[in-house]
Amino acid sequence: MWFIGTAAIVWLDSRPRHTFRTSLSLAGLVAIAASVLVWLKAADDSEGAAYAGFAAAIVIWGWHEMSFLMGEIAGPNRAECPAGAVGWARFKAATATVIYHELAIAATACLLFAITWDQPNQAAPLTFLLLFVLRLSAKFNLYLGVPNLSDEVFPAHLAYLKSYFRKRRCNPLFPVSILIGSGIALWAWMTAESSPLDSGAAATATLIAGLAILGVVEHLFLVLPLRDAKMFRWAINNKAKRAVPIECVGRGQ
Numbered sequence: 001m002w003f004i005g006t007a008a009i010v011w012l013d014s015r016p017r018h019t020f021r022t023s024l025s026l027a028g029l030v031a032i033a034a035s036v037l038v039w040l041k042a043a044d045d046s047e048g049a050a051y052a053g054f055a056a057a058i059v060i061w062g063w064h065e066m067s068f069l070m071g072e073i074a075g076p077n078r079a080e081c082p083a084g085a086v087g088w089a090r091f092k093a094a095t096a097t098v099i100y101h102e103l104a105i106a107a108t109a110c111l112l113f114a115i116t117w118d119q120p121n122q123a124a125p126l127t128f129l130l131l132f133v134l135r136l137s138a139k140f141n142l143y144l145g146v147p148n149l150s151d152e153v154f155p156a157h158l159a160y161l162k163s164y165f166r167k168r169r170c171n172p173l174f175p176v177s178i179l180i181g182s183g184i185a186l187w188a189w190m191t192a193e194s195s196p197l198d199s200g201a202a203a204t205a206t207l208i209a210g211l212a213i214l215g216v217v218e219h220l221f222l223v224l225p226l227r228d229a230k231m232f233r234w235a236i237n238n239k240a241k242r243a244v245p246i247e248c249v250g251r252g253q
Helices: 002-013 017-040 047-069 087-095 099-115 123-144 156-164 173-194 200-220 228-235
Strands: none
Touching (some): 002 017, 002 047, 017 099, 047 123, 047 200, 087 156, 099 123, 123 173, 173 200
């Protein structure tokens, strides 16, 4: 789901800009259907329902990523970082570039928890919340500075975001992000092991563990001399003749 979903978003985002609205509208309808599915499966504690909730959360997340990558929902600030901005001024300007999108994601997370409140199937809200946490962690790490920015693959309409990234050997948050991601994966795996075999709880915990591990791996791409963007070059629409950002699950930059 991560690989195919990311490739699909890369392909859609590399198409001509006049196609963006249609792509977002169709994806939005699919996201609404996925939200309804989450509500319908909330009381179902079976293994299949857990997989359905997980898949629905990924689909909803994909729509949010498309809305950001296509420049529809970002923030009020779409300018480069002011020259000489440091400290609070830099942080405030950086936050203003993405605040609408982060608030939209937070609101969706609240909605998913609301429609599954006190129900056994928590696969969708937990998956979506983990994606949100991984996204925020990646953003803060890029803001504070990492060796591998992969900023050469940003599209023209998001190029201003590169001015808010820092390239440095590492930052104090990075090891904390790795430890937290690994801790979530370990906790989820232990929860899966202690849950009844073939139950929805076991499936949900296993999926969360796998997603957390994937998030840790994507964070490692920020410091290792490897370019994860190369995995999706084949998905870029060559007719568009422009680069696109590589992100979907953990590193929604």
